[in-house]
Amino acid sequence: MADSSSHTGQADLPQSAPLLAGHARMTWVAALVFLCAVVPLLNLVVPAGSVLHISDFMVALVGKIMCYAICALAIDLIWGYTGILSLGHGLFFALGGYAMGMYLMREIGLDGNYKSALPDFMVFLDWKTLPWHWALSHSLFATLLLVVLVPGLVALVFGYFAFRSRIKGVYFSIITQALTFAAMLLFFRNETGFGGNNGFTDFKRIAGLPIATPQMRMFLFVLTALFLLGFYLLARYLVASKFGRVLQAVRDAESRLMFSGYSPLGYKLTIWVISAVMCGVAGALYVPQVGIINPSEMSPANSIEIAVWAAVGGRATLIGPIVGAFLVNGAKSWLTVAYPEFWLYFLGALFIVVTLFLPQGVIGLVRRLRGQQP
Amino acid sequence: MTPELMDQGAQRLAALQEGRARQALQTASGGREASFGRRISEEALDLTHGRILYLEDVSVSFDGFKAINRLSLDIAPGELRCIIGPNGAGKTTMMDIITGKTRPDAGSVFFGSTIDLLRHTEAQIAQLGIGRKFQKPTVFEHLTVFENLELALKTHKGVAQSLRYRRSAAHDQRLCEVLETIALQDSLARQAGKLSHGQKQWLEIGMLLVQDPQLLLLDEPVAGMTDQETERTAELFLRLKGQHSLIVVEHDMAFIKAIAETVTVLCDGAVLAQGPLSQVQADPRVIEVYLGR
Numbered sequence: 144m145a146d147s148s149s150h151t152g153q154a155d156l157p158q159s160a161p162l163l164a165g166h167a168r169m170t171w172v173a174a175l176v177f178l179c180a181v182v183p184l185l186n187l188v189v190p191a192g193s194v195l196h197i198s199d200f201m202v203a204l205v206g207k208i209m210c211y212a213i214c215a216l217a218i219d220l221i222w223g224y225t226g227i228l229s230l231g232h233g234l235f236f237a238l239g240g241y242a243m244g245m246y247l248m249r250e251i252g253l254d255g256n257y258k259s260a261l262p263d264f265m266v267f268l269d270w271k272t273l274p275w276h277w278a279l280s281h282s283l284f285a286t287l288l289l290v291v292l293v294p295g296l297v298a299l300v301f302g303y304f305a306f307r308s309r310i311k312g313v314y315f316s317i318i319t320q321a322l323t324f325a326a327m328l329l330f331f332r333n334e335t336g337f338g339g340n341n342g343f344t345d346f347k348r349i350a351g352l353p354i355a356t357p358q359m360r361m362f363l364f365v366l367t368a369l370f371l372l373g374f375y376l377l378a379r380y381l382v383a384s385k386f387g388r389v390l391q392a393v394r395d396a397e398s399r400l401m402f403s404g405y406s407p408l409g410y411k412l413t414i415w416v417i418s419a420v421m422c423g424v425a426g427a428l429y430v431p432q433v434g435i436i437n438p439s440e441m442s443p444a445n446s447i448e449i450a451v452w453a454a455v456g457g458r459a460t461l462i463g464p465i466v467g468a469f470l471v472n473g474a475k476s477w478l479t480v481a482y483p484e485f486w487l488y489f490l491g492a493l494f495i496v497v498t499l500f501l502p503q504g505v506i507g508l509v510r511r512l513r514g515q516q517p
Numbered sequence: 518m519t520p521e522l523m524d525q526g527a528q529r530l531a532a533l534q535e536g537r538a539r540q541a542l543q544t545a546s547g548g549r550e551a552s553f554g555r556r557i558s559e560e561a562l563d564l565t566h567g568r569i570l571y572l573e574d575v576s577v578s579f580d581g582f583k584a585i586n587r588l589s590l591d592i593a594p595g596e597l598r599c600i601i602g603p604n605g606a607g608k609t610t611m612m613d614i615i616t617g618k619t620r621p622d623a624g625s626v627f628f629g630s631t632i633d634l635l636r637h638t639e640a641q642i643a644q645l646g647i648g649r650k651f652q653k654p655t656v657f658e659h660l661t662v663f664e665n666l667e668l669a670l671k672t673h674k675g676v677a678q679s680l681r682y683r684r685s686a687a688h689d690q691r692l693c694e695v696l697e698t699i700a701l702q703d704s705l706a707r708q709a710g711k712l713s714h715g716q717k718q719w720l721e722i723g724m725l726l727v728q729d730p731q732l733l734l735l736d737e738p739v740a741g742m743t744d745q746e747t748e749r750t751a752e753l754f755l756r757l758k759g760q761h762s763l764i765v766v767e768h769d770m771a772f773i774k775a776i777a778e779t780v781t782v783l784c785d786g787a788v789l790a791q792g793p794l795s796q797v798q799a800d801p802r803v804i805e806v807y808l809g810r
Contacts, residue, residue, distance in 0.1 A: 155705065156689055157663055385682040388657075388664050395657040399721075402616060403669045403728060404643035409676045459659075 162379055171372065178368035183361050199357065206364040206432045208472045209371045213425035215452040215464035216371075216378055217418040222450065223458030224382055225414055226394025227311075231319030232422050233446035234326050235294040237436065239423030241330070242293055244343035244436040245277060246286035247354075251347045263345070264338045274336040283350055287427075294423030295416050302415040306408050311397075320443050327441035342437025349431060360432070367428045371465070374421055378461050381417070390414055391459075451490065455497050457504025466505055562629040562646060562731060569594045569732055569762045575614060575624030576786075584610040585621065586786035592732070597758040599773050599794075600766045602783035603806055608766045609652060611783070612734045616649045617642045628732070644674070648730035652737050654717035658710030662701050662720060665709050666692055669724035691727060698753065699723035714741040722753070732762045739772050751775040782806075 163171055182205075185197040214236055222228045248262040257266040261273065279285035301322060305315060333339040346354050353359065381387050392400045393407050400407060430436045439445070448471075456467020471493070478486045501508055562569070570592040577585045585607045592598055602608055613619035615626060617639040626634040634642055643649075657665050670688055672678070684692075696702040699719040704712065709720060718738060725733055738754075739747045747769065754763060754776050767773055773780065773794060780797045782790040790800045797803055 155702075156684075156692065157661075157706065159683070381680075384680055385668070386676065386679040388660055388668055389679055391659055392657045392668055395659055396655045398618075398639075399651070399655040399657065399724075400668075401639040402643050402649045403674075403724060404640055404671075405668075405674045406638065406640040410679075413676050 160383070162376065162383065171375070175368075175372055178372075179365050183365065187357060187361055199360065202360060202364055203432060204476055206360070206367050207429065208469055209364075209367045210425045210429040210432070211449075211452065211472055212465045212468035213367075213371050213374055213428075214422050214449045215456065215468040216374055216461065217421035217425070218449050219453045219458060219461060219464040220378055220381065220390075220414055220421075221418040223453060223460070223464070224387065224394065225390040225411065227411065227415070228313075228316045228450065229319045229415075229418075230316045230443065230446045230450060231321075231323040232418070232449050233443075234319075234323035234441050235298060235419040235422035236426040236429070236445075236449075237323075237326075237330075237438075237440040238294045238297060239290045239426030240430040240436040240440060241337060241343075241426075242286055242289040242423075243427035243430045244346075245280040246283060247346040247349065247431060248338075248343050249277075249281045250349065250351075251345065254347055255345070262338070262343075264333075264341065265336075268333055276336065290423055290427040291420050294419045294426075298416045298419030299412065302412050303408075306411045306415070320446065323441050323446050324443050327438045330438040330441060338437070340438060342435060343430075344435040344437075346431065346434055354431060354434075363428065363432050367432070370424060370428060374424075375461065375465070381414070382461065386410070386413075448490070451494050451497075453504075455493060455501075455504055457506030460504070460506045463504050463506035470505065561631075563631045564594050564629055566630050567593055569596075569629060570615070570764075571625070571627040572611070572615070573625050573627075575611075575621045575626060577610065577614065577619060577621045583786055585614065587624070588783075588787050590781065590788060592762055592764060594731075594762055595759045597754060597763045597765065597776060597778055599777045599780045600764060600783060601768070601770075601773065601780060602789070606783040607786040608783055609736060610786075612649060612736055612764075612766070615642075615734060616647060640674070643728065643730075646729075646731040647734065648725035648728045648732070649734045650718075650721050650725055650736055650738055652740070654714065654721050654741075656709040656712075656717055656720050656724070658708065660709055661706050662709055662712070663692070663696075663705045665720055666695060666723055666727050670727045671729045695723045695726045698726065700749070715743060715746045718742060719746075719750075722750075726757075730761065733757070733764070735763060735765045735767075737767055738765060739767065739769055747772055748775075 182197055182202065185195055186199070186202050189196045191198075214232060217235075218229060218232050251262070253260060255263045255266075257263055259266045261270065265273070273280075279289065305318060310318065329335055330337045330342075331340050337343075348354055349359065382390070389400065389405060389410050392403075392405075393410060397407055426436075426440075452467040452471050453464040454467070455471055456465065457463025471490075474489070475486060478489055497504060503510070568591045570590075572588055572590045575585055575588045576583065588607070588611065590611075600608055600611075610619060614621050615634065617634065617637055620635065628634050628642075628645060628647065632645060634645075634647075637645065657668065660668070667684070667688075670691065672682070672688070693702075696705070699722060701712075701716065701720060701723065704716070709717065712720060718741065722735070722738065725735075735754075739750050742750065751772060754765065757763060758776075765773075765776065777794045779791065780794050781788055782797055782800075782803050784806045789806065790797050790803050
């Protein structure tokens, strides 16, 4: 007995690894330096004629895709790791975006078309005062809180009832799809006070500073990059902890987990809310860069696209969904210009190909080609 | 109360005070012997009446089909009970009821003398000390063998605790022991989904062991195992007997023969016969349900 127990000495047991090691750490630092130092230099300092110059168009495009990448990362936590497919994450993205949009509308001040303190669409509707839910929208601080709290609370309430009722699989997906569709219809209505089908646009300032300058655009770009890299680390920390392994256990065999003494409700709810808040933050970063938010962001197709990015890149890999968001959206920005009528066919075909031939996505393919374990 | 009973009670209390807990707390079936006054705590397992599990008059029906029909059954601490019965006899449903997966329509289920299992969820029942192995081996396929065991370890299982969890030396020690018991010490880092069927069965048994339950429910534990694996499983169960109570549902009669003390035959959701294997096998009613239809 003594002999055999020294055979499985405690040195054999796996030890906890650092958050980022070797290759991953270098890639992360390189991405940080590139996005937060090299890109600003090449865009702002290097003159427009130079081959090294990065155009404003490119900065805007990559900035936008980084917001999408945050969503893809968020859906990877809930779908890839926990096995719960949400087809309603576009809602949380839009809620964060609307919270930021309301602030940006108030920042327009008296510079709108109607020269009124009220946002233009309210003047157009002949409203005399701000509705109650615009009460905090003048404050940037309150707005930043709302960007986190509104998607978080909506997710908490919805998730609590859905998970407590043990709604799973395709039923859950359909309900999330219905949820975002219902919210879209609500936001389309003029009387809910969110600008109807036009949404919010014509933003002028953030915190008193003009929004359309190259410097502000670059600031938002760097901020988005920092959030993406930060959320990546957070996700990495979560999935590397025992918490993350419990999530995977929920995905693989939830009943086994319950009979091992875990109550899955708390775990599902925690990761669901974290995932929703990440999407909300992405939406808030997206709106000032793109300059518009309207209810079409809540359309069911948008939420499905988020899931496609994650599937294309590779579920349950963290880096995969980020890569997927860049690949699909890169292709989208090219195809919608070159062959606008084919984009939806392409997206559909891509999803079929990935589902049939690349269950681990692009990252799985790369790993297989390198001969690593998928 | 007769003087003899009062004497008995006094002796037991004295035994407890002298630290001979085992003698003090053990009574034979039915609780007819005297015990002594003691405080009952909510979550502590009370074995003073000599029974770890009681099912009384339990009934459950699914769409009019009576899966369990006024079933009564009790298990002693440290007992290894085998349960056999034809398909559809209600063996798995019985386990579902004990572990909180299915709520019975009527009847009561107690763990020890004081814990009403019908008031607890699956996760709480597992935490109270009842482990369950499924009919089809169920492990976390994408996690490694080691991670599977680590998740099952008896510890706090809340969200916050899992976020800051670090293994202690005692945990390492326990994991090493169990890894050796289930002969998977060389497969620590393998994905559980890539194990053979028999190894998965053992991994799941290992996950029960690190949970350190008082009562183990094992649904067809040797299905799909080789003869040698079956033999080793029998040895393991015989070793566990005494410290743990085991309920084993199995169809493999050779395996039953190797481990059985008392065999309970279930049929149509109720106990048909109970006793030593040879006696049960000779029972004409048992022969009829197995061969007669």
